[in-house]
Amino acid sequence: MGATLRALRAFVLLAGFHLLGLVLLVLLGAADWAAYRWAPAGWALRTYVISFLLAVPVVRGMALLRTPRDEGTAGLPVTEEEEPRLWAAVRELAEQVGTRAPDEIRLTSDMNAAVTEDARFLGLLGGTRRLYLGLPLVAGLSEAPLRAVLAHELGHYGNSDTRLSGITERSRVHVARTIDRFEEKSDLTIAKERARQERKSAKRIARGKAPKEVDTTGVGFTYRTMARIYTAYGRFSMRATQSTARRQEIAADLAAARIAGRDATASALRALPALGNAHEFYLSSYATLGVEFGMLPPRGEVFGGVRRLLDARAGELAGMQDELPAEPASPYDSHPPTAERVAAVEALPDDGRTAAGDRPAFALFSSPETVLCRVEDATLAPEALQMRRLDWPDLVHESMTAMYVRDTEPLLSAVAGLPRSAGGAGPVGAPAPDDEVDAPAPADRAGALHAQAETFLDAVDAGTVWELVDRLPKSEQAAAATGRAAREFARSSLRRELARLVTTVLTADGRARWQLSWSADARLRLPEGCAERLPAALDAAIAERPDTEPLRKLLATA
Template sequence: MGATLRAVRAFVLLSGFYLLGLGLLALLGAVDWASWVWAPAAVRLKIFVLTVVLAIPVVRGMFMLRTPRDGEPGGLLVSEADEPRLWATVRELAGQVGTRAPDEIRLTPDVNAAVSEDARFLGLLGGRRRLFLGLPLMAGLDEAGLRAVLAHELGHYGNADTRLSALTVRGRVQVGRMIAMFHAKADAKVAQERARQEKKSEKRVAKGKSAKEVDTTGTGVTYRVMAKIYSAYGRLYLRATLSGARRQELAADLAAARIAGRDATARALREIHAIDAAHDFYLSSYATLGTEFGLLPARGEVFGGVRHLLAARAGELAGLREELPQEPASPYDSHPPVAERVARIEALPDDGRSAEGTGPALGLLTDPEAALAAVEDVSLTPEAQRMRRLAWPELVHESMSARVAQGAEELRTAAGGAAVTLPGLLDAIDAGSLWEIAGRLPKSEEAAAASGRVAREFARPALRRGLSAMVTDELLRSGRARWELSWSGPATLHLADDTADRLPAALDAATADRPDTGPLRALLAPAAPATAH
């Protein structure tokens, strides 16, 4: 389907939104006319009020709502002087695709590449073009893979996909806002009716009568019916536009295979799937490990640190590249399944071009470290930028240590508050207060109902966990324990001397039926200085 026909289809679908509104207004007008002719005067007035109330949001949706203008595009704007190699590569690929190069390149913190265009006249006339390129994506690709990705995105320009996106998005936004408006009005009616009934019940109770149960069944039903009508059209709109979007992705894949090579394009798609999964894990387990405590990695490492993870977990990533998800295609997906896209590309005839890259994609940047830091500056919130920055080893140690201290809070509270020290707790245990403290710990309903030895067995694991956290916190503060960073697995706690061997038995002794804190006290005692011979 050519650009002109796709523009006509997008315009017809958007027009359908307005035609639906006109149809509903005509229906409401017909109801008013019928009530005027046949309904009694009292009923006629109620119908008039109802149709006017329903007509107002329809009219607002048709003539008063406007798709909000986008704000400043995100990412870091880089000029040709800033990044000459990247711009030269993009211009070269645009020439091979047979399309105009973008007017802007913006570096972003995402595992993604995308293009946009400020098109005019229903998408028939082009406008300013922007290419968005994620640095974490570049961190996981070589130059051959990046060229395939760029050829794919530029293929969207060549197929005029970006010209029509604003028109189709406007229709989705308009329908979605109408649905949300009707649901909001229905919810407001329910809240109003609930408040009215609750106030009435309060008056009944004040008079010594029993309160009636609040019942809002049927309230706001007309608004919800209107929302369902627009929802049905919205599903039709999404199916029609997103099926076209999936075809556009497949066409862009073919452009990438033609320009960058079959094998490089298929490998890039497999690589992106693996990078995306690794990046999600990296953000949750590494980059944001210390944000709860006001800590962030060193400048440039928030988005750039994923490179360390990708290098350390090559074996896991190889498995992700081979085991592509075979999720069923949904009519509401904007992209075909990755497995289908890869299969289509790999089924193309061998073009004789190798899939091997010529170097890391970040090598196309003049100064990758500076670019990673600059993208942080324009992407992180002001609150995040005020956080304390630490090198990775210190970040892991301080963040994990803070979590250990956090894990001891329940036991500290049960023992008397945050000011309770470990020696003070051990003194309380020696004084016979262990099970009294255990009784103040949070517990399940089953544990709360237990007594005697059964209650102790319920409480013992929580006691042991809390005491272990307090002991570990003490060891960390004294320098006898340290958390160590690992990019290939979880952070590990290293304890000095033979502490790791002695600690389990000492904890068991302190939480036994007849507690003995001696082993713990001996373990926590400072090591005796070596004697010279």
């Protein structure tokens, strides 16, 4: 399909959105007229109010005349003076594609690359072009595959994809915002009805009557129905443009293969799904490991640290590149399945160019470490920039220790109600009411944890621990168990809580340490001999005749 026909189709879909709005407004007006003619006054008034409330989101959606530029996109613009090699490579590739180079290059924190164009007059005239390049993607590729990625993106300019996508994007934004407004209205209506019923139940309780169950079934039905109508139109629009969008991706892949080489393009396509999965794993398991506790990796490592993971798991990633997704990410995905794209590229004749032995893609940057720090400053939230920065080994140890302390809080709260051991310490950070004290120092925290562990072991010896364990959170299966099965669940829960408490005490006082590993999960290094003695000590503590002495010896401070 040529550019003219694509432009016409995109315009028709955008006009269809406004036509749908007009049809809905006509139907609402017809309902008001019918109510005026035949309905009782009370029902007619109610119909007028409902019609007005439904018409407002429709009219607001139709009145949205333009799509905000770069909505939600964060990045660091870099000039030609700052990154001359990167700009030279982009300009060279644009010339080979036969298109105008982008006006801006913005570096982002995504495992992705993309291009946009602020086209005017429904795409008839070009506008400002922007190339977005994710530094995690740069970290995962060598220079030849990165050039293939850039050539692919620039190929979208050469095929006028970015000009015409503005009309389609405008239609998508209109539909999405209108759906959001109806869903917000529905949620607000449900919340108001729930609050009304809860107030009514409270009054019944105050009068000594049984409260009625809150029921919001059917509330907000008209708003949800309108949202479903626009959702259906949005799906129709995406389906209508999907085949063309996928052909555009294949065309851009072939342009990249022609310019950057068949092998480099295929290598980039094979790498992208694996790199995407690795990046998500890195963010959740490494970069944000300590965010809950106000900690981040060193500057430049929040997005740059993925290089360490990719190097350590190179063999695993290589295996993942052989298992390509054969299906699109969703039925409405604008990209064909990766396996289909790779097959199209690898079916091309061998051009003699190879991606083997290539230098890292970061060679295109003047100072990778500097630019990684600058992208952090440009994309991280202000509160994240204020977090404490730790080297990777310390970050892993401090974060895992804090997690174990957090996970022991239910147990420590239960221990607070037990008779105290000889140490006499209360729960961590548990001041008297109305006292305002600073957070306990590490030594004080370790001492308090040790005292609470002793108190817990006293309860094990006295046989009173089972009531405490019964108050801890349970799985559905454990909560439903009775008799001997319930006892076994309780015994298993006791062992787990004891192991967690011992680990927390040993890490808090510095005798155990969590060790960073880029190729596997973090591992706890226990004091010499502790790893061998701990399982038997735990088993002795949960036996029919408990013996806590082995655990007490393990916890004793050297």
